[in-house]
Amino acid sequence: MDRKGISLKIGEFASDVGQIRDLELTVGRITRDTWAETMGPTPFPGVTALRSWDRLLLSRYRPFYLPFCDLCCLCTYGKCDLTGGKRGACGIDMAAQQSRIVLLASCIGAATHISHARELVTYCIGRSGTTHRIDVGGVNVEVEAPITRLVSGVRPETLGDLERVLEYLEGQVTALLSATHTGMEGDALDFESKVLHAGMIDQVGMEVADIAQVSALGYPKADADAPAVPLGMGTVDTRKPVILVIGHNVPPAVGIIDCLHDRGLSRDVEVTGICCSAQDMARYAPGTKVIGPISWQLRYVRSGIADVIVLDEQCVRTDLLEEARRVRSPLIVTSEKNCLGLPDRTDDAVDQIAADLAAGRLPGALILDPEKAGAAAVETVLRVAPERKKQGVLPGLQALTGDADRCRGCVLCRRSCPNDLPIPEAMEQAAAGNLEPLGALYDACVGCGRCEEACPREIPVHSCIIAACSDRLTGETFTMRAGRGAIQDVEIRKVGGPIVLGEIPGVVAFVGCANYPRGGNDVAEMAVEFAWRKYIVMTSGCAAMSIGMYRDGDGKSPYEMFPGAFEAGGIVNVGSCVANAHIAGAAVKIASIFARRNLRANYEEIADYVYNRVGAVGVAWGAMSQKAAAIASGFWRLGIPVIVGPHGSKYRRMLLGRADRPEDWCVYDARTGEKVQVGPVPEHLFCAAETREEAMVLTAKLCMRPNDTTRGRALKLTHYMDLHRRHYGMVPEDLHLFVRTPADIPITMKDEVQRILAEKGWEETTIPDPTLLLRMIRAGKG
Amino acid sequence: MARADPWQTAEVAGPKKAAVLNQAEVAMAVIRRAKRPLLLVGHRAAEITLGGRPLIDWVIRLSKGAALPIIASGKAAAALVGRRYPPAACLPVMDAANRLADPAWTGIDGKGGSDLVLLIGLPYPMAWTVLSGLKHFAPHLKTITIDNVYHPQASLSFPNLSEEEWAEHLGALIEHFEE
Ligand code: SF4
Ligand code: SF4
Numbered sequence: 001m002d003r004k005g006i007s008l009k010i011g012e013f014a015s016d017v018g019q020i021r022d023l024e025l026t027v028g029r030i031t032r033d034t035w036a037e038t039m040g041p042t043p044f045p046g047v048t049a050l051r052s053w054d055r056l057l058l059s060r061y062r063p064f065y066l067p068f069c070d071l072c073c074l075c076t077y078g079k080c081d082l083t084g085g086k087r088g089a090c091g092i093d094m095a096a097q098q099s100r101i102v103l104l105a106s107c108i109g110a111a112t113h114i115s116h117a118r119e120l121v122t123y124c125i126g127r128s129g130t131t132h133r134i135d136v137g138g139v140n141v142e143v144e145a146p147i148t149r150l151v152s153g154v155r156p157e158t159l160g161d162l163e164r165v166l167e168y169l170e171g172q173v174t175a176l177l178s179a180t181h182t183g184m185e186g187d188a189l190d191f192e193s194k195v196l197h198a199g200m201i202d203q204v205g206m207e208v209a210d211i212a213q214v215s216a217l218g219y220p221k222a223d224a225d226a227p228a229v230p231l232g233m234g235t236v237d238t239r240k241p242v243i244l245v246i247g248h249n250v251p252p253a254v255g256i257i258d259c260l261h262d263r264g265l266s267r268d269v270e271v272t273g274i275c276c277s278a279q280d281m282a283r284y285a286p287g288t289k290v291i292g293p294i295s296w297q298l299r300y301v302r303s304g305i306a307d308v309i310v311l312d313e314q315c316v317r318t319d320l321l322e323e324a325r326r327v328r329s330p331l332i333v334t335s336e337k338n339c340l341g342l343p344d345r346t347d348d349a350v351d352q353i354a355a356d357l358a359a360g361r362l363p364g365a366l367i368l369d370p371e372k373a374g375a376a377a378v379e380t381v382l383r384v385a386p387e388r389k390k391q392g393v394l395p396g397l398q399a400l401t402g403d404a405d406r407c408r409g410c411v412l413c414r415r416s417c418p419n420d421l422p423i424p425e426a427m428e429q430a431a432a433g434n435l436e437p438l439g440a441l442y443d444a445c446v447g448c449g450r451c452e453e454a455c456p457r458e459i460p461v462h463s464c465i466i467a468a469c470s471d472r473l474t475g476e477t478f479t480m481r482a483g484r485g486a487i488q489d490v491e492i493r494k495v496g497g498p499i500v501l502g503e504i505p506g507v508v509a510f511v512g513c514a515n516y517p518r519g520g521n522d523v524a525e526m527a528v529e530f531a532w533r534k535y536i537v538m539t540s541g542c543a544a545m546s547i548g549m550y551r552d553g554d555g556k557s558p559y560e561m562f563p564g565a566f567e568a569g570g571i572v573n574v575g576s577c578v579a580n581a582h583i584a585g586a587a588v589k590i591a592s593i594f595a596r597r598n599l600r601a602n603y604e605e606i607a608d609y610v611y612n613r614v615g616a617v618g619v620a621w622g623a624m625s626q627k628a629a630a631i632a633s634g635f636w637r638l639g640i641p642v643i644v645g646p647h648g649s650k651y652r653r654m655l656l657g658r659a660d661r662p663e664d665w666c667v668y669d670a671r672t673g674e675k676v677q678v679g680p681v682p683e684h685l686f687c688a689a690e691t692r693e694e695a696m697v698l699t700a701k702l703c704m705r706p707n708d709t710t711r712g713r714a715l716k717l718t719h720y721m722d723l724h725r726r727h728y729g730m731v732p733e734d735l736h737l738f739v740r741t742p743a744d745i746p747i748t749m750k751d752e753v754q755r756i757l758a759e760k761g762w763e764e765t766t767i768p769d770p771t772l773l774l775r776m777i778r779a780g781k782g
Numbered sequence: 783m784a785r786a787d788p789w790q791t792a793e794v795a796g797p798k799k800a801a802v803l804n805q806a807e808v809a810m811a812v813i814r815r816a817k818r819p820l821l822l823v824g825h826r827a828a829e830i831t832l833g834g835r836p837l838i839d840w841v842i843r844l845s846k847g848a849a850l851p852i853i854a855s856g857k858a859a860a861a862l863v864g865r866r867y868p869p870a871a872c873l874p875v876m877d878a879a880n881r882l883a884d885p886a887w888t889g890i891d892g893k894g895g896s897d898l899v900l901l902i903g904l905p906y907p908m909a910w911t912v913l914s915g916l917k918h919f920a921p922h923l924k925t926i927t928i929d930n931v932y933h934p935q936a937s938l939s940f941p942n943l944s945e946e947e948w949a950e951h952l953g954a955l956i957e958h959f960e961e
């Protein structure tokens with residue numbers, strides 16, 4: 001791995017052979033390369049290095065743009081009206097403008113992960129030193145950084161090695177962002193190629209972030225039996241002082257946990273968390289409490305349980321200072337990216353900061369040193385908790401009925417609600433004393449607070465919904481398996497064959513945020529369904545929490561029902577958002593460890609392998625963020641399809657295949673060089689589904705790959721047909737497109753399928769050794 | 783709320799807004815003029831009732847009366863099959879819209895694409911985005927929404943309507959065809 005910055009200066013030097021004066025020698029990097037694998041074609045790829053691969057994908061999965069509005073308003077030429085094929089003042093048309101916005105979103109997402117990775121690497125180096133070895137699974141994980149190796153061509157061995165990778169990523173994200181400037185890129189497909197590039201570097205950024213924290217902070221290391229952690233508001237002991245951490249960057253939470261430990265207070269203070277900081281806290285200290293996904297922010301803060309609130313970065317509500325003030329909880333912000341107008345107290349003494357916060361002289365403080373932020377949070381909570389007495393702002397029964405009584409049925413709340421919840425009708429009932437309809441909105445409420453902003457009567461609508469089912473909230477006592485991090489090499493060896501041959505019907509990853517159309521239960525039920533069907537289910541972030549907030553008839557959570565191993569029927573929580581890299585990493589490791597393809601800087605070949613052979617699908621049911629956009633883009637470049645929920649259509653662009661165009665679905669047979677029609681597998685790269693049922697049917701379908709053996713295809717078809725029939729009441733109309741030979745037909749459905757094939761005029765085809773890349777054809781190579 | 787405000791307050795489209803469809807005769811004339819009209823039905827049609835009857839039954843009456851072939855997404859397809867009135871095609875709405883946007887699409891029967899699509903029963907954000915995609919990238923296609931919410935991204939849209947008004951509007955349209 002590289003080392004940079006060696007500088008040698010010689011003022012004057014004389015010897016028998018001559019004299020040197022004023023020599024300055026700078027060596028940019030020294031390479032310590034212990035990786036014997038041959039360097040592949042695209043080390044540290046620039047923006048266009050993989051453009052031809054992107055074009056191959058984009059010729060199958062053409063963008064379908066869904067503009068938010070008719071205009072472009074990005075520069076002072078505008079606003080420009082782009083309707084009816086008109087171009088803006090800079091010459092851009094609607095398709096390019098939409099792809100430009102998609103690129104912007106992906107750049108924001110990638111920049112966020114990469115910047116987060118930079119913070120974590122710096123923090124971990126500060127804690128453990130640059131030479132601290134990367135270790136994500138001991139002897140069980142030799143390929144410790146599959147995505148980094150694949151993209152950059154380097155094998156990072158120490159934390160210091162990750163800095164070089166970060167420099168590359170930072171350069172790329174800057175270049176990509178610049179392409180969105182007025183008068184830069186003008187072609188929609190070239191924008192899309194850049195989107196895929198942003199996604200790829202995002203995956204590297206996430207991997208760097210997670211392997212740094214796993215290596216330095218003692219998280220579970222590729223552990224299928226990672227500890228069970230408490231999940232839900234009901235798990236909090238409200239008699240104790242309570243600290244709440246919200247965000248994604250764990251160092252301040254680590255500061256809190258370490259401080260409590262050092263002061264012998266670990267049992268006396270509850271450390272609770274929302275979103276990915278909670279995921280990572282739980283990996284660091286399994287006794288901490290995970291409250292829930294991001295949509296739990298308002299409800300938990302307003303409950304008043306948290307005596308001190310600590311924010312770091314990403315997806316944190318930007319109005320939390322006001323919310324914290326209302327419940328008299330001091331707020332500590334810890335990220336230079338999220339200062340909230342608060343005074344910088346980083347250089348002040350902990351006691352002084354705590355005294356000011358406890359006395360209410362300050363509503364909050366910015367503390368940019370995570371250790372000090374932790375100490376200040378602990379000191380403050382000890383001072384504040386006895387006084388606060390957990391005072392919240394959720395209305396009591398009487399106040400609630402009074403609020404409901406003020407409702408005039410103007411419907412503005414409903415018209416602001418992303419899920420179109422029937423709030424006015426529920427308010428009317430509540431005013432008459434029936435709280436049930438209001439409480440029934442709880443599950444589908446994403447906690448955005450828009451209803452309250454809209455209400456002309458200033459009714460605290462969201463609070464009313466929460467208050468109407470307050471016992472639901474306090475009864476939320478679940479468990480979640482802590483994030484395990486990477487997948488072991490040995491697990492990959494075991495399941496690589498069955499996945500590639502199609503005998504494990506697929507790998508389904510439930511990831512992303514909690515902007516669900518009908519609540520998190522949808523995600524849990526989908527995960528359980530696919531685990532029962534012996535798919536490998538992976539999960540992370542808020543989706544992993546939603547899965548934990550489910551119980552079967554026997555009261556068991558999915559983490560108790562299914563093992564945490566990367567195996568058929570496992571539910572594998574990898575960890576926080578940045579741990580998503582292990583999901584793509586597992587697919588890459590199948591190509592490298594199981595199939596022994598060269599990994600080093602060999603992106604195109606590995607992506608071609610994954611695309612044609614690894615039946616993996618991502619389901620980001622509640623995706624809302626730009627980070628989710630970047631994560632999805634990283635999956636697409638590897639040829640892994642992603643399904644989003646109905647709100648995901650607001651990402652403004654789908655990548656859809658056309659099953660009705662057979663000419664789109666040809667691959668080369670790597671053995672012979674012949675072109676073979678393999679059917680629409682996988683049919684789409686990015687598609688929004690309308691309902692959970694549709695997402696499940698689509699998932700089963702998108703797990704099919706050209707390389708499936710007949711046994712594997714028969715199994716995948718069984719699941720597709722079964723789910724289709726169960727949810728749509730009929731056999732899939734496109735069934736014939738997925739049957740290549742009679743041996744593909746599921747035995748139990750033989751007569752029915754044969755009849756359909758006959759009706760459709762089906763013809764048998766061959767099963768190739770599939771590739772999209774001409775250079776992978778072996779015939780004639782000797 | 784004005785009848786031609788977007789149902790979701792913030793969903794303002796821009797300069798090109800749907801004409802409000804207040805009279806059944808206008809809708810009927812547009813449908814009659816179309817060469818290959820289609821009805822795109824989302825899952826809500828299988829979940830909600832209108833005037834005490836499942837919305838899917840209204841959809842079937844309209845489809846029969848106006849001879850509109852149906853493309854249904856999952857749950858709606860199941861409801862249609864359950865009533866022995868299977869859709870002409872069962873496709874996710876994104877897939878259906880993507881095909882509709884292609885002027886070279888050979889249609890659900892292989893005989894040609896469509897020049898008019900009516901939408902009903904989709905979740906608002908999805909209908910919104912799909913209509914926008916069609917507005918900008920399917921100049922050969924007219925879109926009509928017949929839910930009880932105004933959709934500025936359509937070519938023509940029912941206004942925001944109470945349930946009773948919606949039943950009246952939809953009923954009038956169906957009756958014109960049934961006469
Ligand atoms: S807080 Fe809940 S009820 Fe209010 S607008 Fe948001 S989702 Fe709807
Ligand atoms: S916005 Fe306020 S007054 Fe209007 S219906 Fe909703 S709760 Fe009632």
